[in-house]
Amino acid sequence: MKNQIAQFCEQIQQAVEQKSLVKVSLGNYQGNEPALKNIYIRLVLIKNIEKLAFTFRYKTKDIVKNFDLAEGYKSIAEWLEEGFKVATLMSTESDWQYEALKNGKVILKQKTASVIAKPSLEHDKEKKRLIKPTEKAYLVDLKITDEQGNVFKNAQDKYRQINHYVEILSSLIKDSAIENLHKVVDMGSGKGYLTFALYDYLHNTLGLKTQVQGVEYRQDMVDLCNQFAQNAGFDGLSFTQGTILDYEQKDISMLIALHACDTATDDAIYKGLQSSAELIVVAPCCHKQIRREIEKNKAQNELKFLTKYGIFLERQAEMVTDGIRALILEYFGYKTKVFEFISDAHTPKNVLVVGIKSGINPKRQEEILQEIAQTKAYFGIDYHHLERLTQLSK
Ligand SMILES: C[S@@+](CC[C@H](N)C(=O)[O-])C[C@H]1O[C@@H](n2cnc3c(N)ncnc32)[C@H](O)[C@@H]1O
Incomplete structure (x- = not known):
């Protein structure tokens, strides 16, 4: 599993470097954090520095935290090890689907990109x-x-x-x-x-x-x-x-x-x-x-x-x-x-x-x-x- 998680995170890193990252979603959470359902991750620019913006979606609220890139990749790997069973990486180059099955098998698949428009790096919360x-x-x-x-x-x-x-x-x-x-x-x-x-x-x-x-x-x-x-x-x-x-x-x-x-x-x-x-x-x-x-x-x-x-x-x-x-x-x-x-x-x-x-x-x-x-x-x-x-x- 660790191997596929590392590969998945490498793909995220590559997408960030190529400025093609659209978003990463982590789902099917089975860990210990109460009421946590999903995490959505985007690349944002804060004071001209690239960060990964994590939206932690809980049952009744969202919490947003920004991480430095290295810290963000590490955190994604940890969340996958600790309870998220499904993850999707969407980039304008290709999508990647990660899934940890009940029988212990882990699947990592590359798919055709579902979004081709380049994402904006602006904090788009204004609206x-x-x-x-x-x-x-x-x-x-x-x-x-x-x-x-x-x-x-x-x-x-x-x-x-x-x-x-x-x-x-x-x-x-x-x-x-x-x-x-x-x-x-x-x-x-x-x-x-x-x-x-x-x-x-x-x-x-x-x-x-x-x-x-x-x-x-x-x-x-x-x-x-x-x-x-x-x-x-x-x-x-x-x-x-x-x-x-x-x-x-x-x-x-x-x-x-x-x-x-x-x-x-x-x-x-x-x-x-x-x-x-x-x-x-x-x-x-x-x-x-x-x-x-x-x-x-x-x-x-x-x-x-x-x-x-x-x-x-x-x-x-x-x-x-x-x-x-x-x-x-x-x-x-x-x-x-x-x-x-x-x-x-x-x-x-x-x-x-x-x-x-x-x-x-x-x-x-x-x-x-x-x-x-x-x-x-x-x-x-x-x-x-x-x-x-x-x-x-x-
Ligand atoms: C750092 S400012 C924060 C102001 C505001 N709460 C904000 O976050 O923008 C702290 C304010 O608390 C006031 N303050 C500090 N101690 C106080 C006290 N014991 N009683 C009344 N006002 C106090 C100060 O005059 C100051 O305007």
Whole structure:
């Protein structure tokens, strides 16, 4: 089987090099990834670099990830070894059909090309974007588009990011059991790019009457965003000046916080927990509190060969901080997901921690407390900010 997989991947590589690749599809999945059905792979150009764009099609959502070419070929081979039984390579030169049969035989066949038009390497998602660029006062105010709805060249990345966030939030909303999305709060809303786009999607695409609020301590941003909301006629969207921790209302159904610095993300999660929000979605940024703890206490563990390097220490602080956040969410009855939501070519702050309210499990709570205690001891952490806010530790 390995031999045919290697040959299949060589054909893909050749098609990429000849610029004849149309697409690769992997199907008949029998592996362990829950709800995964297919993977579709295309060649795309991102900032003039060729990448393989993988669309992972799950039962209820699609996730797109871009890989460097070598990494992409390797990944295709691994997915074929680990569970996809059928694969098709379509190129303008010829098609290739790979099939692993039940009796262990593997077939690799070359066929006549079914598509002869040269594929475009452009990111062609424009037509499928949830946030269309035309006739949106807020996109003009935010300097993403001109009055005619043309996305400015220097705002292409931002526009794609906004759409990507909304796509992710849209599938999280659909996957969760939220019945009444009456209020969304965006903590540390900044200039409000996502807040506006989410409001637009909820009201104008889903037809909901959700109240959306941004919380931000910079008065200038709050004033600007309130002005833009008024210009757009978004009656249910408002921005409030204040700190996240001072936010008193406890009727949030979905809480988001994107790149709220350091412990501001903990404050945001805490507010979500206090409200028993159905959905808590945070993209953390800078993990100084835990990094300081690790550096201060210098716990002696097997990882010191890594953490003597600043960059690894930073990554470790990030994983430990967000890992404990996920555990605390789980403790309070949230099903958790942690995933990369945007290519690190756009921003290194690309991890999303998601909590979907599901129900408390007392047995699991005991285990979680132990897991947190052990983790803290191992890494030399006296406290984690969210743990303190939620009074899981003094
Ligand atoms: C990096 S910006 C992100 C803005 C926006 N969420 C986005 O992703 O475009 C972080 C914003 O959070 C605000 N912020 C940070 N800590 C905060 C706190 N504790 N309370 C209120 N706002 C806060 C900052 O003023 C800043 O505008």
